[in-house]
Every structure is written in structure tokens, then in C-alpha cells.
Amino acid sequence: MGTSIQDITSLMAGFDRLGYVIEEELATVVYLSLKLGKPILVEGNPGIGKTELANMLARLLDTQLIRLQCYEGLDVNSAVYEWNYQKQLLGIKIQEHSALNEAEKEKNIFSEDYLLKRPLLQSISAKDKSPVLLIDEIDRTDEEFEAFLLELLSEFQITIPELGTIKAQHIPYVILTSNRTRELSDALKRRCLYHWVDYPSLEKELAIVYKRFPEIEQKLATQLVHFIQELRKKKLQKTPGVSETLDWALSLMTLGYQTLDEQAVARTYGCILKSTDDIRMLQEEGVEALLMA
Amino acid sequence: MNQATFTRTIIGFAQFARSRGLNVGVEETFSALRAMELGLFEEKATFYYALKALFCCNKDQLSLFDKLFGIYWETKNDDPKRQQSRHKITGPQHLPKQPGVLSVWGFGDGDNKQEEDSKTVTGGNATVRLRKTDFSKVSEMDASILEDIAEKLWREMSKRLKRRMKRRHTRETIDLRRTIRASLPHGGDAIELRYRGKKPRKMRLIILLDVSGSMDKYSFFLLRFVWALQSYFEQVESFVFSTHLRCITEALKTNGLEKTLSMLSTQADNWSSGTKIGECLRDFNERFAPQILTRSSLVIVLSDGLDTGEKGILESEIQKIRRKTRRLIWLNPLKGMRDYEPSARGMSEALPYIDHFHAAHNLESMLELEDLLCSI
Numbered sequence: 168m169g170t171s172i173q174d175i176t177s178l179m180a181g182f183d184r185l186g187y188v189i190e191e192e193l194a195t196v197v198y199l200s201l202k203l204g205k206p207i208l209v210e211g212n213p214g215i216g217k218t219e220l221a222n223m224l225a226r227l228l229d230t231q232l233i234r235l236q237c238y239e240g241l242d243v244n245s246a247v248y249e250w251n252y253q254k255q256l257l258g259i260k261i262q263e264h265s266a267l268n269e270a271e272k273e274k275n276i277f278s279e280d281y282l283l284k285r286p287l288l289q290s291i292s293a294k295d296k297s298p299v300l301l302i303d304e305i306d307r308t309d310e311e312f313e314a315f316l317l318e319l320l321s322e323f324q325i326t327i328p329e330l331g332t333i334k335a336q337h338i339p340y341v342i343l344t345s346n347r348t349r350e351l352s353d354a355l356k357r358r359c360l361y362h363w364v365d366y367p368s369l370e371k372e373l374a375i376v377y378k379r380f381p382e383i384e385q386k387l388a389t390q391l392v393h394f395i396q397e398l399r400k401k402k403l404q405k406t407p408g409v410s411e412t413l414d415w416a417l418s419l420m421t422l423g424y425q426t427l428d429e430q431a432v433a434r435t436y437g438c439i440l441k442s443t444d445d446i447r448m449l450q451e452e453g454v455e456a457l458l459m460a
Numbered sequence: 461m462n463q464a465t466f467t468r469t470i471i472g473f474a475q476f477a478r479s480r481g482l483n484v485g486v487e488e489t490f491s492a493l494r495a496m497e498l499g500l501f502e503e504k505a506t507f508y509y510a511l512k513a514l515f516c517c518n519k520d521q522l523s524l525f526d527k528l529f530g531i532y533w534e535t536k537n538d539d540p541k542r543q544q545s546r547h548k549i550t551g552p553q554h555l556p557k558q559p560g561v562l563s564v565w566g567f568g569d570g571d572n573k574q575e576e577d578s579k580t581v582t583g584g585n586a587t588v589r590l591r592k593t594d595f596s597k598v599s600e601m602d603a604s605i606l607e608d609i610a611e612k613l614w615r616e617m618s619k620r621l622k623r624r625m626k627r628r629h630t631r632e633t634i635d636l637r638r639t640i641r642a643s644l645p646h647g648g649d650a651i652e653l654r655y656r657g658k659k660p661r662k663m664r665l666i667i668l669l670d671v672s673g674s675m676d677k678y679s680f681f682l683l684r685f686v687w688a689l690q691s692y693f694e695q696v697e698s699f700v701f702s703t704h705l706r707c708i709t710e711a712l713k714t715n716g717l718e719k720t721l722s723m724l725s726t727q728a729d730n731w732s733s734g735t736k737i738g739e740c741l742r743d744f745n746e747r748f749a750p751q752i753l754t755r756s757s758l759v760i761v762l763s764d765g766l767d768t769g770e771k772g773i774l775e776s777e778i779q780k781i782r783r784k785t786r787r788l789i790w791l792n793p794l795k796g797m798r799d800y801e802p803s804a805r806g807m808s809e810a811l812p813y814i815d816h817f818h819a820a821h822n823l824e825s826m827l828e829l830e831d832l833l834c835s836i
């Protein structure tokens with residue numbers, strides 16, 4: 168672990184230097200995770216910085232970030248390892264006329280040279296220091312994969328029938344994220360430190376915008392954050408997250424706006440609303456009510 | 461407070477939390493004690509956050525934790541942050557206690573006319589007759605027999621569905637890993653091909669049952685039908701609606717089918733005041749859809765489409781559901797009637813967005829669903 172992290176305060180300061188606004192609660196969870204070696208399970212709505220947390224943690228610890236994006240039908244071949252079949256076929260041809268017997272030939276083509284390491288195997292075979300392993304949107308995989316993951320997260324070892332067991336020399340720091348499209352198994356949840364991320368408060372969101380775009384006009388920043396905060400109170404198909412706020416801020420700055428007005432909003436709907444129903448609703452209702460006086 | 465007392469207090473809190481429904485075991489307690497050794501518990505806020513992350517494992521437990529924490533660690537100099545979160549506390553929402561009545565739901569008011577109706581169906585034996593009898597016309601006597609037949613047939617159907625899924629996908633892709641292994645004796649030429657079957661992927665089923673006055677008898681059977689099919693689907697989420705929507709997945713899971721049915725039957729009286737399909741679907745879209753609707757889910761709505769709610773809502777809501785699912789099936793018991801036209805306003809609003817519009821008035825028609833489910 169990075170030598171700079173002695174306590175929660177220094178952890179928060181570290182994140183702050185990297186431009187990531189972190190609350191004491193999440194900092195406590197991260198600190199605890201580093202010290203106890205437990206994975207963090209971060210749940211919350213899309214676009215509020217769950218993935219970014221892992222990014223920042225890797226930068227803070229000055230280590231590699233290994234990311235596994237989960238999806239329906241994710242299997243061992245794309246998550247853990249796969250043999251490099253083309254290379255194996257070539258290998259067989261090359262050793263065709265060698266004096267090796269069959270067992271030796273087999274041993275050759277099932278050696279580490281022919282192995283394609285996928286994220287999970289990569290994460291436990293790090294040589295010099297513990298990487299950060301981000302398992303993104305774990306709720307999208309099926310239960311079988313979750314069970315496999317559970318085993319990996321408790322043993323930090325993977326068995327490849329042809330090669331033997333590989334055990335982690337440096338246990339990775341694991342962050343799991345979930346959008347709650349389904350409940351995760353109790354066993355997996357209990358192994359983790361749980362943290363629920365909500366939409367940020369006005370002050371926090373403003374701080375995030377300033378952190379990311381220090382050059383932004385103060386008036387514009389306040390107005391747009393206020394607008395988004397009000398917008399979230401409405402019943403939308405897709406509620407905009409922090410990433411939408413940041414996209415929007417950047418768009419408005421690029422277009423040269425210094426304050427937010429109806430025209431500015433109308434030209435940039437697409438940054439914050441991602442559903443035609445929502446856009447239509449906003450167009451019908453008008454945006455005056457959301458704009459700050 | 462010295463270390464030993466503090467350890468004891470933390471263990472005490474863990475036990476307290478466990479007794480009040482938080483899933484706190486030895487491992488969690490142990491982690492809490494280790495966190496204490498790290499000096500994490502010197503500041504109250506950190507102490508609170510750490511325990512929260514350790515003891516909670518989903519969002520719904522957060523408020524319960526706040527409450528328990530408040531009760532157990534009540535002190536005078538309160539941290540403002542915690543005080544704030546304690547204000548938000550709402551008690552855990554429990555389902556109303558159901559009396560242990562085991563009544564057959566919806567079959568209490570059988571009269572002579574119904575008896576006659578079921579007799580008019582001619583057939584060799586009771587099984588054949590009952591398979592064709594409209595659910596609403598089954599007499600109280602026959603109901604239990606029908607249930608038995610239904611359960612048997614549906615279980616067989618569920619088994620068949622599973623088997624078919626497995627067989628269909630064989631020989632689809634070549635398993636390179638095993639092929640290469642097999643090719644070693646031949647000098648690397650892949651003479652024997654090895655195949656890899658696709659793992660049968662289970663669908664997620666979301667079922668919305670209309671339980672308003674005229675529908676309850678059908679819903680009752682469909683619920684049994686769903687129960688029988690459960691092993692075929694990865695996950696089944698069930699909802700009942702009339703004037704309001706209610707999720708019964710948890711109730712089914714914890715209480716089982718019979719208890720849930722009897723619980724629903726005791727509340728059935730409140731439901732006879734019209735059906736607001738549109739409003740209920742909107743409620744579904746707002747509260748549940750983001751979490752449970754995915755492209756791999758199958759949605760079945762069982763309703764007669766007699767909507768007494770506001771015009772137009774049903775159309776836009778059903779459209780939203782359609783967009784987010786793999787298939788939308790609407791079962792309408794009235795469709796089993798001869799000369800039925802889907803002219804009721806609700807039904808005609810929904811019709812353009814439905815993939816399959818099917819009858820579900822007797823056992824036969826439900827068994828026909830098998831082919832439909834297979835083809836999806």
C-alpha cells in the first residue's frame with residue numbers, strides 16, 4: 168500500500184489532490200477495505216462515480232487498474248483465462264518432428280507461453296504490487312459466475328487443470344459495482360464492505376464541477392448544478408447522474424455560454440436527458456421553473 | 461471505556477443487530493473488532509460509517525441500521541450527521557399479518573348456475589372435462605381436483621421445457637480447447653472435432669396479475685401456473701394489481717404458495733372497486749421496472765383489459781414496458797369466449813404493443829403456452 172495513507176484524513180487528502188471529491192463515509196469504507204483486505208461493494212444509480220472510484224484508487228496507490236466489465240453470458244474464457252489456440256496449433260506443428268514424446272509435447276503447448284490471461288487471472292498474478300481490480304456491474308452476470316467469483320475472492324487463487332494452481336502473491340484491492348438490476352447473493356454481499364452512493368447534494372455536486380473544470384464561470388456552474396438538482400426531483404425515465412452534469416458543463420463551456428438560459432438548455436438537451444419522453448416532457452413543461460432566478 | 465469493555469460492547473451490538481434482523485455473523489463481528497484495532501473507532505462518525513459498511517449488505521438495511529445504531533449507542537453529545545440520518549428513519553415495512561385461513565381463493569361463492577355450466581361440457585372422464593372447463597365455471601368441488609391435475613401437467617411441462625432447451629443447442633460451436641487436446645495424437649490435425657453446447661440461458665419472468673373482481677379466479681390459476689414454472693426461469697417476479705400495484709415476490713418466497721393465496725384472498729374484497737390498469741403499470745414502471753426489467757425478461761400480463769382508469773395512460777405505460785423487454789405476452793381469459801373482440805378500451809389501447817395475445821381461460825389454453833414459451 169502507498170506509504171502516504173496512514174489514516175482517513177490522508178486518504179481524503181490524496182483523493183482531493185487527484186480531483187475526486189470524496190465524503191468521509193466513503194473514505195472510511197475505502198480505508199477499512201485497504202486495511203482489512205475486504206472488497207468494497209458500491210451500489211447506486213448509474214453515472215455517479217462508482218467506476219471512477221476504482222480509477223482514482225489505482226492512481227492514488229500508484230498501481231495498475233484491472234477492469235472486468237460484466238455482461239450477461241460472461242464466462243470463464245473471457246473473465247479468467249483462455250488458451251491461445253492459434254499459437255498452440257502452430258506449436259504442435261513446430262514440434263511435430265522433435266524427439267519429444269507425447270506427454271512432453273502436451274506439457275509444452277499447455278505452458279504459460281500459450282496462456283491468454285484475462286482480467287481475473289491478471290489480477291492475481293501481479294508481480295510487484297497489489298493491483299486494483301474493478302469488477303464493474305456485477306449484477307449483469309448470472310449466479311453461476313457470481314459463485315465462481317465468491318470462491319476467487321476468498322482464496323485468491325485460480326486452478327487451471329493443465330497448469331496447476333496459481334496463487335496471488337499480492338492480493339488485489341477489489342471494488343465491485345452494481346446498479347441493482349438484481350439482488351446479489353447474500354454470500355457475496357457478506358464478504359464485502361457495503362456502500363450505497365446516492366446522488367450528491369448541491370454543495371458536493373458543485374464541488375465536483377469546480378474540481379473538474381476549475382476555469383468554469385461561477386454563475387454558470389451554480390445555475391447548471393441547481394438545474395440538475397431540480398431536474399432529479401422530477402419523475403424521469405432516466406435521471407441524470409453526475410457524469411451527465413459534467414458532460415453538460417463541458418458542452419456549455421465549449422459553446423461559450425457564461426450563464427444558463429432557455430436557449431442554452433434547448434440546444435443541449437441531449438447531454439442531460441437520454442430519453443425522448445423526458446425531453447418531450449421538459450419541452451412541454453418549459454424550463455423556466457428549473458432555471459434559477 | 462477500556463479495551464475489554466469496548467470489545468464486549470461491540471460484540472453486544474453485533475448480537476443486538478442480529479436479533480433485530482441484520483445479517484451479522486461471526487465474520488462481521490470479527491471484522492469490526494479488527495477495525496477497532498486499527499484505531500478507526502476513536503471518532504464517532506468514522507465509527508458509525510465503518511460499522512455501517514460492515515454490517516449492512518444492501519440499501520434497504522441502511523435505515524434499519526441507523527435505527528439500531530441509534531438505539532444501542534445512544535449518547536448525549538450526538539454527532540449532527542447521525543442525528544440527521546436518524547431523522548429519516550422509517551420503521552421496516554412489514555407485510556400485514558395474515559390469518560392462517562386456508563381457504564380456496566375465489567371459489568367461495570359457487571352457485572347452482574356454475575355447477576350446471578361445468579356439467580354441460582361433455583367428455584369421457586373428469587380430467588378431460590376439467591381440462592376444457594373455463595376456470596370461472598369450475599365448481600367448488602372440482603376446484604381441488606383441477607388443482608391437482610394442473611399441478612401435475614404444469615410440472616411435466618416445466619420439465620419438458622428444460623429438456624428441450626438443453627438439446628437444441630448442442631453442436632453449435634466447436635470447443636477449440638478440447639479439439640486441440642484431441643488432435644495431439646494426430647500431430648495437430650483436428651480430425652476429431654469437439655463441440656461446445658451453449659449454456660441454456662434462463663429467462664427472467666415478470667408477471668402482472670389482475671386480481672380485480674371478475675379476474676380473481678383466473679389469476680389464482682395463473683399464479684399456480686407460474687409457481688409450477690419457476691424452475692424453468694431464472695427469476696420470477698410477481699405482482700398483483702387492481703386499483704393499486706403490489707409486489708408479491710417476497711411473500712411467495714417466504715410464505716410459499718398456499719399461504720400467499722390465502723393472504724390474498726382475505727384482502728380480495730378491497731379489490732372489487734374497478735381496475736386501474738394504466739395507473740398500476742405506471743407505478744410498476746416507476747418503482748420496479750428500472751431494477752427488474754431487462755432485455756432478457758419476459759413479461760406476462762394477465763388481465764381482461766377492462767380499464768376504469770384514465771384514458772391514454774395504459775397505452776403509454778405498456779409501450780414503455782414493451783421497449784424494455786424481450787417479449788410481452790398478454791393473457792386474456794375473455795379471449796376464450798366465442799366471438800370475442802378486443803374492443804374494451806384498455807385492451808384496444810394495449811393491443812398494438814403486445815407480442816402475443818393469448819387466451820387463458822382453461823387448462824388447455826394454458827398448456828398451449830408451452831409452445832409459445834419454447835419459441836421465445
